[in-house]
Amino acid sequence: MFDKILIANRGEIALRILRACKELGISTVAVHSTADADAMHVRLADESVCIGPPQSKDSYLNIPALLAACEITGADAVHPGYGFLSENARFAEILGEHNLHFIGPKAEHIRLMGDKIEAKKTAKRLGIPVVPGSDGAVTPDQDAMAIAKEIGFPVLVKAAAGGGGRGMKVAHTEADLQLALTTAANEAKSAFGDASVYLEKYLQKPRHIEIQVLGDGRGGAIHLGERDCSLQRRHQKVWEEGPSPVLDATARAKIGNTVAKAMQELKYIGVGTIEFLYEDGEFYFIEMNTRIQVEHPVTEMITGIDLVLEQIRIAAGGDLPMTQDQVVINGHSIECRVNAENPVSFRPSPGKIQQYHPPGGLGVRIDSAVYQGYVIPPYYDSLVGKLIVHGKSRVECLMRLRRALDEMVVDGIETTLPLFRALVREPAIIDGDYHIHWLEQYLAGQKAD
Template sequence: MFQKILIANRGEIALRILRAAKELGIATVAVHSTADAEAMHVKLADESVCIGPPAARDSYLNIPALLTACEITGADAIHPGYGFLSENARFADILAEHKIAFIGPKADHIRIMGDKIEAKRTAKALGIPCVPGSEGGITDDEEALQVAEKIGYPVLVKAASGGGGRGMKVARTKADLSDALAMARTEAKAAFGDDAVYLEKYLEKPRHIEIQVLGDGKGNAIHLGERDCSIQRRHQKLWEEGPSPALDDRQREDIGEIVAAAMRKLGYIGVGTVEFLYENGQFFFIEMNTRIQVEHPVTEMITGIDLVNEQIKIAAGLPLTIQQSDVRLSGHAIECRVNAENPENFRPSPGRISYYHPPGGLGVRVDSAVYQGYLIPPNYDSLVGKLVVHGRTRSEALMRLRRALDEFVIDGIETTLPLFRVLVRNADMQNGDYDIHWLEHFLADGGMSAQ
């Protein structure tokens, strides 16, 4: 087992990793920018090292600074969390060269799944169902027209690199395609330094379903059910739940076993999430995230399995001790991402928290690193924390969520809490009748201002 883990991240995920390490008896090192000197994980870690100024490129993305911090503290492993360097294959390679363990998958698997074209090609070879589309990158408009005619309009132009909805454009007709290609290429180049794009069939009303997997690279891999992440704004998830209201036990087990079998063939190590669009009873692979997900607590709540704990043990070379038959889904869990944003226009709202009172009680979990008096810096993403509830049924979870949201108080900044208080009382949400476009239609129709 590792002696000391350096946590190469910030915010709630850094605190989450720190807690898992402490429960395993492993010493921790917090790294931080000057903007995060008063962060909770910095206060609680065994050691801390300042690695640079506020800008992420000069601190959390500064590989030489992270290596120096490992050398200074004697850390023998790095946990990258999510975001920042968590899916950077070069970073994993550099750590291996310095004999520092990367708590994540093989660099080759990060590389494959980080390239959306190669990921789709690999998924097909592993027997995972994929969205109809181009076999590889689109080289010119003429090729794009041929592919679009074959799969039928509307089509989705997607960046081969990156994610988060950037470099994605819909072409509903032949006349739209040229402009969609040009805009997607420009956006992808600006965001990821790579203007390669490909085409997929655009699904009109799909749900976003993702399968959580665990593998040890020794021939063992299991799935831990699914999460429904369809409530999104601009491809950013806001509300996640599991199990999905749209699936039955047979569908759940079938797609789960397809994914687990694929991970066994791949020799995958650690945690990962295989993401699908789901429409009319069919699953279509869109991508794989080779890291811990923001929404991992949903799975932890319904399985009782500590994903970060398992991730650390697997990275240390221990075999997977959980069998598929050990996994039992119990009840229902819902997660709301509480962001420092205006709940109507989503304008960022950094600043000092003047009063903070998180909810509690049976089945309520708050993953957050903020506290009363904490200053949320403007330099990073706006996530304040995650409210997660668990109930014996979805109805019970919804009522518990309603109660917890009413208890949650964060003053001094704007947050998305008012949005969730509206959503939890909405009839479509209560019925589980939504798709990936539902929230944007709701907001466009004045869903918040009408309350």
């Protein structure tokens, strides 16, 4: 097992990793920018190191500063969390070159799945169903038009190196394609330094369903069920739940076993998430995230498996915690991402939290690093915290979520709590009858009213 882990992140995920380390008896090192000097994980860690000014490029993305922090403190492993350097293959390699363990997949797998075109080719080779689309990058010429006609409009233009909705445009007709290609390529170049784009069939009302996997790097891998992440705004997840309201045990086992078999063949190590669009009973691979997900607590609540703890154990050479037939899905869980944003315009609302009261009770969990008096800085994402609830059934879970949302108090800044209080009472949400475009259509309707 590792002696000391440096947590190369901030906010709630840094605190989440710190808790897992403490339960394993591992010493922790918190790194922080000058803006995060008073952060909760910094206060609770065994040691802390300031790695630069507020801007991410000068602190949390500063690889030389992170290496120096490891050397100063004697850390022997680094946990990257999510975001920042968590899917940076070169960072994983550099750590290895300095005899430091990267708590995550092999660099080759990060690189493979980070290229959306290669990831799709690999998924297809491994027997994972994929969305109909181009075999590689396309250019704004007749070749792209021919491929689009073969796929059938509408088509989705996507950045090959992208994520988070950037470099992604829909072309509903032939007339739309040229502009969509050019705009997506320009966005991709600006966001990722790579203008490559590819085409996929644009599905009309799909669900976004992802499968959680865990591999030991030696050919063993299991799946831990699915999460339904269909409630999204601008391709950003807002509400996640598991199990999905639209899958039965047969469908779950079929896609889960397909994915687990693929990860066994890859000899994947650690946690990973394979994301699909699901429509008319069919799954279509869209991407793989080679890191812990923001929404991992949903899976933890319904399986009882501590994913972050298992990440660390497996990275240290441990075995999988159980066999596939020992995985049991218990009840239902929902996570709401509470952001420091205006609930209507979604404009960021950094500032000082004057009053903070997290909800409690059976089946209620808060993953947050904020506290009363904490100042949310303007330099990073606007996540205040994740409210996660669990119930014996989806109905019980929804009622518990409604109660927890009504209890939660975050004053001094604007948050998205009012949005969730409305959503949990919406008939379509109660019925589980929604898709990836539902929330944006709902929000557009609210503005119209």
